[in-house]
Amino acid sequence: MEKILRKEHLSEWLSLLDGYDIHGPAFADGVWNYARVEAGGEPALDHTNTVRPVKEFAFPQREVFFRFEQEKGGRPVLTAAVPDPKPTVVFGVRPCDGRAMPRNDKVFAAEFKDPYYWARRDQLTLVGLACAEPHSPNCFCMAVGGSPHSEDGLDVLMTDLGDRFHVKPITAKGVEIVARGREAFDEARPADKTEVQRAHDMAERGPQRSLTDLAGIADALRQSFDSPAWKELAAPCIGCGVCTFLCPTCHCFDINDEVTCQAPCKGERVRTWDNCQFPDFTMHTSGHNPRDDLAARLRQRISHKFLYFVDNHKTQQCVGCGRCISECPVGIDIVNVLETVAQP
Amino acid sequence: MSNPAKSTTPVPDEFQPRIVAFLCKWCSSAGSDLAGVSRLQYSSSAVPIQVMCSGSVSPLYILSAFKKGADGVLVSGCHPGDCHYMKGNFFARRRLYLVQKLLGFIGVEKDRFRMSWVSAAEGVKFAHIVDDFARDIKALGPQQRLKAKS
Amino acid sequence: MVKIEELQAYAAELLEKGQVKGVLGYRRGTAGPWVEPCTVTAAADTASLTWDPTCVNNLALYLVKDKKAQAASKTPDKRPLAIVAKGCDSRAVAVLLQENYFKRDEVVVIGVSCEGSGVVDKRKLSEKLKGKTPARIEFAGDDGFKVAVGKSETMIPAAEILADRCLECRAPSPTVSDKLFGEVVQERSYAAPFAAAQAAEAASEEERWAQWQHHFDRCLRCFACRSVCPMCYCPECVVDSTTIVITPQTTAEDKANRIRWCERSATPADSAVYHLTRAMHLAGRCVDCGECERVCPVNIPLRLLNTKLEKEAFEMFEYQAGQDAGQASLMSSFRDEDPNGFIR
Numbered sequence: 001m002e003k004i005l006r007k008e009h010l011s012e013w014l015s016l017l018d019g020y021d022i023h024g025p026a027f028a029d030g031v032w033n034y035a036r037v038e039a040g041g042e043p044a045l046d047h048t049n050t051v052r053p054v055k056e057f058a059f060p061q062r063e064v065f066f067r068f069e070q071e072k073g074g075r076p077v078l079t080a081a082v083p084d085p086k087p088t089v090v091f092g093v094r095p096c097d098g099r100a101m102p103r104n105d106k107v108f109a110a111e112f113k114d115p116y117y118w119a120r121r122d123q124l125t126l127v128g129l130a131c132a133e134p135h136s137p138n139c140f141c142m143a144v145g146g147s148p149h150s151e152d153g154l155d156v157l158m159t160d161l162g163d164r165f166h167v168k169p170i171t172a173k174g175v176e177i178v179a180r181g182r183e184a185f186d187e188a189r190p191a192d193k194t195e196v197q198r199a200h201d202m203a204e205r206g207p208q209r210s211l212t213d214l215a216g217i218a219d220a221l222r223q224s225f226d227s228p229a230w231k232e233l234a235a236p237c238i239g240c241g242v243c244t245f246l247c248p249t250c251h252c253f254d255i256n257d258e259v260t261c262q263a264p265c266k267g268e269r270v271r272t273w274d275n276c277q278f279p280d281f282t283m284h285t286s287g288h289n290p291r292d293d294l295a296a297r298l299r300q301r302i303s304h305k306f307l308y309f310v311d312n313h314k315t316q317q318c319v320g321c322g323r324c325i326s327e328c329p330v331g332i333d334i335v336n337v338l339e340t341v342a343q344p
Numbered sequence: 345m346s347n348p349a350k351s352t353t354p355v356p357d358e359f360q361p362r363i364v365a366f367l368c369k370w371c372s373s374a375g376s377d378l379a380g381v382s383r384l385q386y387s388s389s390a391v392p393i394q395v396m397c398s399g400s401v402s403p404l405y406i407l408s409a410f411k412k413g414a415d416g417v418l419v420s421g422c423h424p425g426d427c428h429y430m431k432g433n434f435f436a437r438r439r440l441y442l443v444q445k446l447l448g449f450i451g452v453e454k455d456r457f458r459m460s461w462v463s464a465a466e467g468v469k470f471a472h473i474v475d476d477f478a479r480d481i482k483a484l485g486p487q488q489r490l491k492a493k494s
Numbered sequence: 495m496v497k498i499e500e501l502q503a504y505a506a507e508l509l510e511k512g513q514v515k516g517v518l519g520y521r522r523g524t525a526g527p528w529v530e531p532c533t534v535t536a537a538a539d540t541a542s543l544t545w546d547p548t549c550v551n552n553l554a555l556y557l558v559k560d561k562k563a564q565a566a567s568k569t570p571d572k573r574p575l576a577i578v579a580k581g582c583d584s585r586a587v588a589v590l591l592q593e594n595y596f597k598r599d600e601v602v603v604i605g606v607s608c609e610g611s612g613v614v615d616k617r618k619l620s621e622k623l624k625g626k627t628p629a630r631i632e633f634a635g636d637d638g639f640k641v642a643v644g645k646s647e648t649m650i651p652a653a654e655i656l657a658d659r660c661l662e663c664r665a666p667s668p669t670v671s672d673k674l675f676g677e678v679v680q681e682r683s684y685a686a687p688f689a690a691a692q693a694a695e696a697a698s699e700e701e702r703w704a705q706w707q708h709h710f711d712r713c714l715r716c717f718a719c720r721s722v723c724p725m726c727y728c729p730e731c732v733v734d735s736t737t738i739v740i741t742p743q744t745t746a747e748d749k750a751n752r753i754r755w756c757e758r759s760a761t762p763a764d765s766a767v768y769h770l771t772r773a774m775h776l777a778g779r780c781v782d783c784g785e786c787e788r789v790c791p792v793n794i795p796l797r798l799l800n801t802k803l804e805k806e807a808f809e810m811f812e813y814q815a816g817q818d819a820g821q822a823s824l825m826s827s828f829r830d831e832d833p834n835g836f837i838r
Contacts, residue, residue, distance in 0.1 A: 029793045030617035032625050048625040051791060061714055062759040136627045137526050236531045238555065240718030242791045258757045260492070272759040275716070285749065287740035326627065329722055329789040330551065331523035331530030403774040404732065404755050407767045411756070424834070434828035441810070441833055442777050442803055446770060449695065449802045451703025460838040473838055489703055492763035 003167040003178060003185035004192055005158075010165075011042050012184040017089060017177065020125075023057070024091035025050055034090060043091040045160070048135035049321065053248035054090060054097045055104055058121040063271040065116065065255070070264040081268075082115050089125040089177060096141045096321040098128045098154035100248035106313050107251055116271070125173045128154035131203055138322030140209040140335055146320055148203035159196045166196045209335045212343040214316070220342035221307040225299070229341045234295040236330040241275035243324035243332075244301065249317045252276060276300055302337055361481035363390040363416040363474070364409040368398045370428035371463045372420035378467030386471035387478035390418065397421065398459075399432025403443050406457060410490035416456050416481045418473070423461040433461075452489050455480060496606055496676040498545050501578070504604060504673055506537040508576050514602055515573040518553040519543040527631050528616075531556060533575075543578065545606060545675075547614045547631050547639050550657070552783040553577050554586035554724040561596055562727070576602040580613075582659065584668030585781035585816025586724045591670070592819045593779075595727065605671025609679050610636030611652055612660025616788065619655050653684060659784040659797060661685040670819060688805040694798050706766075709794045713765040715758075719786035719796055720772065725779045733771045773799040778807050778824020781816040 005013060014022060014037065024043020026035035032047045034054070063083075070076040101121075108117040131139075131148035141147060151157050155174035159166040166188060169175040178185070211217070224230075244250045254274035259267035274281060277298075282291045291297050309317035318334070325333045367373040373394045379386065395401055398421025409417045419440055427433040440459050447457055458477060462470045505517045516533040521542040523530035528548045533556070534540050557575060564570035579587060584605055591598055614631055623643060630642040638651045653661070660666075661684040668674060686692070694702065717734065720726045730739045733755050740749065755771070756764035780800040787797045807813040810833055813824045 027625065030621035031793055048627075051793075062761065135625075137629065138627075235533060236556075238559075238718075238721045240721040240789060241716045242718050242789065245714050245716045246791055254758060256758045258759065270757075270759045273714070278717075283740065285746075287742060287744060325525040327791055328525075329718065329785070331525055331528060333523070333525040336524040404767070404771055407770055408755055411763050411767055431828070434832070435825065437832050437834065437837065438811070438828050439774075439777075439825055441836060442806055443774060444836060445806050446773060446799070446803060448699075449691075449702065449799070450706040450766075450770070451699050451701075453699065458838060459836065476838075489707070490763060490766055492761060 002188035005165045009184045013181040021088040065269040093126045093128045095150040096319040099152045099319045101153040127156040130159040138325040141320035143211040144320040149200040217342045218307045218310045230295040234298040237294040241277040244275045246323045361389045361415045364414040365390040365418040368421040371422035374464035375462040375470045384471045389478040397432035398436035413491045415487040420460045502540045505540040509537040514576040517576040519578040520549045550613045582783040588816040588819040603671040605668030605674040607676030608666040615657035691802040710762040710765040712792045715760040718789040722785045777803045
């Protein structure tokens, strides 16, 4: 069912997607981020990569679990607030971010299916855009088993062929959204497929950052728990947490009750993003904090990505998007950290 | 606030401004008491909160009041030179000048935050200040910008 | 011109003579064109110290971090630290000295003058390069910067990619230093001081609110702005209920009833309380190093809030933060002529 979409027909396809909330990359204030595409508009598909990751569509910064309100003198009434979003399609998702979503899906479904995450995730269609070249000098998707044209986690994969896109539906959601496009598409001919193959092969030439031995990292991290190198690597860290918040696979959260009125009692139970780099992340009520210093917290984050997730789910949690490297205010570099402390 | 002295019975659907007034114990709060004891009729829109000194009013109190939905915030203290703690109101003057500038800068409507000097003998002045504030806030309408959405 | 070999030699001398336990400086990073902060402890390693337009970090932050680490340590190393400081960074040191955070003899300031230039703003550069990351950025006299992207190199005029704070800088040479590298330059003809705040003031009240509502809405409450600010050194931030300091003496009552001036979740109202409170707490202390704005992952123009207050402090109270380590602080001093007209 592979199709060709001439670039001038992109808006036609979008106009046939009624009922969908459409989002895509937009350049504003000097950075790329996802923005809603209004009727008649088009997502910009010549972007590098967005700063904010695609996880936000299924896992927003703030999610209300339920509301509680007490009748005077009575018991509190709880009202669940499971979201009911419109079907949402996001264009321009890079393959690294695409790969991140199945990793998040594992976490939110493994032992317990999180209704809030899945209410959004089930309505989300991700239309990927293959990378023609690394979008930043910090890309390393291939070093962690991905590729500039990986289909993992995406519902559709588009490849830019200059004057047109090759469009490949991958999942049922992808088939559906491409079917809606009807005459906006032409059939893909064998010559197109050859060109796509060539584009993908070119993209793999990189250049990308590399890891010496991916398979050996987990054990090397296990051995280097007490290494003094962690302290040195974390010396410039300021604990700002930007690496975690912008990471497409980081998903830790905090739950708080936000009470707006004491008597009668009224409020909301809210989930918010939490951050293992914050000082109170592992603070016990006794006051003891097993990860009191930034070196311990850096070690934790790296180990979660490349050791604990591997132990639990048989794959690395990092997808090599490079955001944590590019956005770290003090230049802490996950590839450098791994090469220093977890490679032969 | 329940059962305040009312000058007029409020019309049910008309917007009733809610003003939070931080009053220093030694001068302004006493001034508001004098207004009450003198049976002055003035707007009941202001909720008084007594603080020891206008200099002890933190910007957080003001922001918190706005966040919780206050339509106006007043800070009132002793006249310069008369502060019970000698210098507190001088610090307040500087600090709250900057708070006012900052609120204006981000686009909070001008004059939702006010400062006044009211001494313990100025019951009439206090009543006027609250009446003027209530009247001006009624014209501005409810404060939406810093209020937390429920 | 700043002669880097002379700076390196001076740093080496300080270390050899045992006058300092380390030199806080900049060295080439592993990720992209930006330098990374480093602490050089061996004289031989001073060869890695560098000075280029990517030296954006305010290293005074690490003086604060060191002080905190020594205070928490059972075997503190109280020897002085040396710091490579630009004009803005030296003013940060001056404020910390003014506030008695440390004594003058605990820090050796290696002053570096920006002369007629300054540091590059990452966002402006990104805007110019449409999101692409350069490989290298170098000074090219006072007029511009040589920027290499991939294989090509371009000259970009300084006025186009200098950080706003550099354009408005009133003191490009350090106000406090033990040794100064580069020429002292007083007159710079880029932009008037406080130009950005002034331009923002000129917008109508509705426009200003629309802008700030947009910014507060996007805030992730990652607190990177707070983490990177040298002046935000409070162990327990009054606005963030997560950093409450817990000791063995903290009762359960204390923990449960701790005041929450703003909630954990990132609603616009709570984020506004956080940012406005932080701005007030920095009044008269902010030296416009621009770090808060640089590290913000969602691009909030934070320095507008701080420079607005510094502008008021300058115009109304004739006060400049970091001018003189011996001056009184803005908020704990007053004059009889302070404005009274706004008080009824």
